[in-house]
Amino acid sequence: MTARTEPRTEIHDLEHDAFLEEVHSFEFWFQAVEGYLSGTVHGHRPDTRDVPPVGSDRERLISTLCNYCIGETAALEGASGLIAIAPNRLTKVFLSTQVADEGRHLEVLLQRLADLGVAEPESEVEKRSSPSLQLFRRRLLELVASRDWEAAIFAQNVILESLEYAVFHTHASNADPITREVLEGVIKDERRHIGFGENELGRKLAHSPHIRARLGQVRSQLDHLVLDMLETTAREIGVDRHEQERLGRTYRESVERLGFGS
């Protein structure tokens, strides 16, 4: 899927429908991920030297990764459930690429836990999961099950993905080399997912502004869970107060870009 012998049109010059046909396709996904996944094994280069943390730092990293696994499982279950209610073929195909991304994230994070010496990563994840994150997961799946497309996309591709993007970005800056590479690959995927959510909801809001009030309600129901998760994770990855504030700001900015101020 790499050899294109004819120059392609610059995608931002395309008409809107043609733009969506391009950016929501398997072809586009493959070209995007090939650039940063080619030659990697479980999300990192095979020759990257492992310098795992020890003692309490290792314990904190394990707890953090366990909670990332819960977040990714929620995203995998949410994205796959959304395919059934997606309004058209292009959004179904895009969500299928997101399902594979989320499945990959879960796999590389579980593998990282195994590399750190966790004997049974899946049961460890259950043991260490944060109640706020589990509650968020339940709320998200309730929105999907209620077939509320806009609210579920908002919770999944704006709130959850923005949270993960902000946290992973900060964590990657002070993580050990392998964890950093794994997170950097995940961040690149999250950016694509957030873009989809912003695009999909941005258009819907432009045509049906009344949706904004409902999404504002969803945000107010989920925000305290998100902020609680942010605080816990920031503590575990060892960032200072200033960085914690920046983390919260990054999350809020992503959400507010769509016009959902607190």
Place this chain on the structure above:
Amino acid sequence: MADFLSAYSIQSWLESCPQGYLEDTEYGHAHDEKEPDILLDNEVLREETIKATVQLVVGERCALSASSGLINAAPDEASKRFLATQTLDEARHVEVFTHRLYDLGVKKNELESVIRHYANPNLVKFAEVLLEKVDKKDFIAGVVGQNIVLEGMAFSVFEMMYAMNEPINAKFAHTLSGTIADERRHVGFGENRIGSLIKENPGKKSEIERMQKEMSYWMLATFADAFRGNRTLDELNKLGVERAHGHYQGADLGVLSPEQMEHVLADTVLAEFKTRLGRIGVEYQTPAMPA
């Protein structure tokens, strides 16, 4: 189980599929491969090709709904992750067959109405039986219906279509070869994962057998419509174009009548069902024959 499922990991999928047999393809075929002129220029052949391709899109849309729906019903993380790769495979199939419709001249704004017009109602019923199990989050029945019955049918249909197209249409044969490789992986997962679950839940067997019998009936009805109502051979005869002599299951497809082709395909798929269901401890049920 963990060891077997590691063969179905996303890492393995990345290495074997997008970085393997899909390398250097675009919408499933090489960049410079095109549909043969005769399919694009002759209205009867074009319409029959569109009709056949629509059935592929309908089947793949069903597979996409089923595999994504089964993720939330999967009892373990590794199965969820395999189904994530299958979801993306099925979406890719929807995409490549949809693009074939565009290549055959279907306009983008007419896509859904063309699909509605040509979708075989028996194939839609086949899909409904499966999707009912998925809606109920019935993982065991859903995986048997999806990865053994639906994928088993698709595998044989694609192989037959590949044999028909390989001598005359490199582009479509290439597209089919990638989907066949995917289907082989999906069928393998179904057989390997479900065998142990059936052993743990023997009470599910009779329900699964009923489902297989019903899905098989609608499949046979779809085959009957597809072969008996097809105008392709008459049109080729009228044009004086010799049929391609692809070989499938030991038969020369260039000399068989449509009814004979239907029987070869139906017998092949049903025999495959029997073998695969036997491997997971489910007894194959002979379906009623459509009129």
